[in-house]
Amino acid sequence: MIVTVAAFKGGVGKSTTALHLAAYLQTQADTLLVDGDLNRSALDWTNRGRLSFKVADQKQGVELAKLYEHIVIDTPTKPDAKELKTLARGCDLLIIPCTPDAIALAATLKMVDTLPRHKVNYRILLTIIPPTPNNAGEEARNALRNAGLAVFKSGIRRLAVFQRAALEGVPVNAVKDSYAQIAWRCYAEAGKEIMG
Numbered sequence: 032m033i034v035t036v037a038a039f040k041g042g043v044g045k046s047t048t049a050l051h052l053a054a055y056l057q058t059q060a061d062t063l064l065v066d067g068d069l070n071r072s073a074l075d076w077t078n079r080g081r082l083s084f085k086v087a088d089q090k091q092g093v094e095l096a097k098l099y100e101h102i103v104i105d106t107p108t109k110p111d112a113k114e115l116k117t118l119a120r121g122c123d124l125l126i127i128p129c130t131p132d133a134i135a136l137a138a139t140l141k142m143v144d145t146l147p148r149h150k151v152n153y154r155i156l157l158t159i160i161p162p163t164p165n166n167a168g169e170e171a172r173n174a175l176r177n178a179g180l181a182v183f184k185s186g187i188r189r190l191a192v193f194q195r196a197a198l199e200g201v202p203v204n205a206v207k208d209s210y211a212q213i214a215w216r217c218y219a220e221a222g223k224e225i226m227g
């Protein structure tokens with residue numbers, strides 16, 4: 032399966048999502064993470080040699096793709112309309128991470144409008160969801176569903192362990208932190224939805 036992670040807004044958890052879904056998919060079958068992000072964050076992580084899955088840049092990714100059962104592609108901020116069509120057609124599932132705030136929601140609506148919708152299998156993943164009693168996550172989910180958009184049932188909670196993991200260069204399940212398993216489960220549940 033080829034999964035591409037893209038969004039019209041930066042800082043919504045694209046790279047975090049791509050890394051954790053690659054880590055989850057690797058528990059099922061050999062997985063390659065293609066780091067198309069210009070800051071090369073995931074490549075920096077793999078350089079520290081602690082990831083369970085293979086990471087490559089886009090050029091290497093093209094050569095390596097056939098060797099892997101699953102491929103997760105991380106993309107830089109805001110593809111233009113043409114790039115979006117190309118990357119959407121080149122994958123089995125387009126994941127659009129979206130934080131539960133007005134700006135990210137507007138960017139997500141715009142992005143889905145830009146997609147050749149009937150030809151593209153996309154799903155929106157709510158990320159960095161603040162804890163209760165804040166109900167921004169539920170409100171965002173309802174707004175997206177009411178607009179007829181495809182949304183993951185599971186969402187990703189806002190947890191400091193994700194930032195710790197990024198600093199240490201590993202997925203959250205490799206961090207010693209009392210929230211590590213709770214954080215990991217968010218992405219494991221999303222991964223299960225992908226695998227159907």
Ligand SMILES: Nc1ncnc2c1ncn2[C@@H]1O[C@H](COP(=O)(O)OP(=O)(O)O)[C@@H](O)[C@H]1O
Nearest residue numbers: 042043044045046047159188189190193194197
């Ligand atoms: N669920 C989360 N909870 C808390 N912080 C998060 C979460 N997901 C991502 N972050 C942090 O938010 C920032 C942006 O995430 P990142 O994955 O780099 O976004 P993008 O690739 O879309 O720019 C990073 O500092 C990251 O560690």
Ligand SMILES: [Mg+2]
Nearest residue numbers: 045046047068
């Ligand atoms: Mg990124």
